[in-house]
Amino acid sequence: MVTSTSPAAPVDLAALNRSLDGAGEIREAGPDDMVDGVPASAVARPSSVAALSALLREATGQGLVTVARGAGTAMSWGNPPERADLLLETTALDRLVEHEAGDLVVVAQAGLAMRDLQERVGRAGQELVADLPPERLAAGSTVGGALATGPSGPRRLQRLALRDLVLGATVVLADGTVTASGGKVVKNVAGYDLAKLMTGSLGTLGVIVQAAFRLHPARPERATVTRAGPTEEVARLARQVVASQLAPAAVELDRAAGSDQATLAVLLEGTHDAVRSRSAEAAALVGGEVGEAPPSWWARMPGGDVTAKATATLTGVSDLLRTARAAEQEHGAAVAVRGSAVGVLHLGITAPDPAAVAAVVGRLRAAAPSAREGTVTVLVAPPELRAGLDAWGPVAGLDLMRSIKNQLDPGRNLAPGRFVGGI
Known part of the structure; x- marks a missing residue:
């Protein structure tokens, strides 16, 4: 599914600036302030959770669409948003709030770079086993950005994926409500595990401002x-x-x-x-x-015009590899495959035209025909190759996911269209 974009809404910069009350800055967007090809009108960088909350409340009141941005290492993931009136940068929220080495727990704000978090807990002989691609780590990928994209690295085999290491999260909703769930928090949202709900949602449900993680002793x-x-x-x-x-x-x-x-x-x-x-x-x-x-x-994304994530059963990995080779031969494409032998892999696809890309993705999905047996999700695709491409494929529980979006963001003010089903 290709998301169509809408004209940007008028932005009252003065009102947005007043909402920050001196705790942050706001500016007009420049040519590089885009979300997967969709230009923003303004960029805000709040320096406190209270300022971020007030900013979101004002932006939603103006009818603006807000897209959160950390270091910007995965802004092309998913589908383009319908609009991107306001880019909300989280990088000023960069404190390591708490590190209880004896309990193997760390609490960090969303704008803290993952490489800095790793270095600081490493001094205590501990690590957060996130295993982000080295290229994203080097570019400063943040705690919030990592959670929003839900990475899956090599060492999840023993120590699980990042979403399984999140103990709790503090999130600001589109109307400015600051809420939290899980461990190391004081206020819960009844019925939701926000930390896991936000992981991988590409910022479409709320803006993560803080998270608590379980650590492991470094070996x-x-x-x-x-x-x-x-x-x-x-x-x-x-x-x-x-x-x-x-x-x-x-x-x-x-x-x-x-x-x-x-x-x-x-x-x-x-x-x-x-x-x-x-x-x-x-x-x-x-x-x-x-x-x-x-x-x-190791841990790097394979090269290719299109990047996809594939899941499979342990025995299904062979089918996926075999299908990748067959798809290359059938459609004149190139499909690099890299990842875990237990069934979370990334694909780098290069094909001559949009029809060939769609055909390759469809062929790969046929090798894993159900959510239980495996899925293929397109993470990144340039605009010229998106025509006719369903980025997500069949998704179980889509009605429930839409219902959650409607409850947390009823006005569709947070990155609408980036996530599955136009969420």
Whole structure:
């Protein structure tokens, strides 16, 4: 589904500035202030939660559409919004609020860069296992931005995805209401786990201003076992590693576009002796080589004009790899596949025209025909390739999701159209 855009609403900059009451700044938007090709009219950068709340209340009162922005590393994800009258930057909300090292809990504001959060908890020998793509980390991806996009990194195999590590979140709704749910908060919204609800919603339900996370102790040693070979064989070996007693921290696959070969990378973490022993066992199991560092492609998005996320069952990963190769041959496309052998992968798709892109995505979805068996979601696609492209595919519970949008943002003032079903 391609979201159509509407003309921007008139913006009363003076009233928006008054709402900040000196806690932040507002300016007219420049040529770079866009959301996936949709230009904004104004940009605000509040420096307190109270100012952000008052700003949203004023913007909604003016009938404006507001889109939140952290470091801007994923503004092209999802569909373009219907409008983007006001860009709300969260980067001034960048405090590490609390770090209870003894309880393995950290509380941070939404504008804090994830790399800075990782560095600060790392001083206590701890880590937030988010595993964002290195390119996003380097560009300053924020706590709020990470939650809004719901990343899935290699080490979710043992320690789950970011949404599973969120203990609670404080969120500002479109009408300016500041609300919260989960741990480390004082006021709850009855019936909703806001932290998980907001994760992956692309800012369409509320603006995240603070979140609490569960941390893990950093493991002192690591080793990586790699093995390259025919795609089917590598996928089979990956399943064997996952089913073994090796307790790998991650089992990743990489298949370059157009190739019948793939690479398996198994990450082992723990104490020195345990890692040394288990890596030797893993190398013997897959016939691979042991090294200290993961391969250069580790956790990175594959290249391609279109980026998609695919989920599959453990056995369905082989079907997905096989289908990617078949789709290349049928439609003159290139489909790179990279990600977890337990079934969360990213695809880099390059195809000659919009029809070929849509055909490749449809072919991949046919390999995982239900939400339980797997899904394929288009994350990023340039405008010239969006024609006829359904970014989300079949979605279970869409009516319920629309109902939640209607309850939290009845005026559709927060990034309408970016999320599934035009939410």
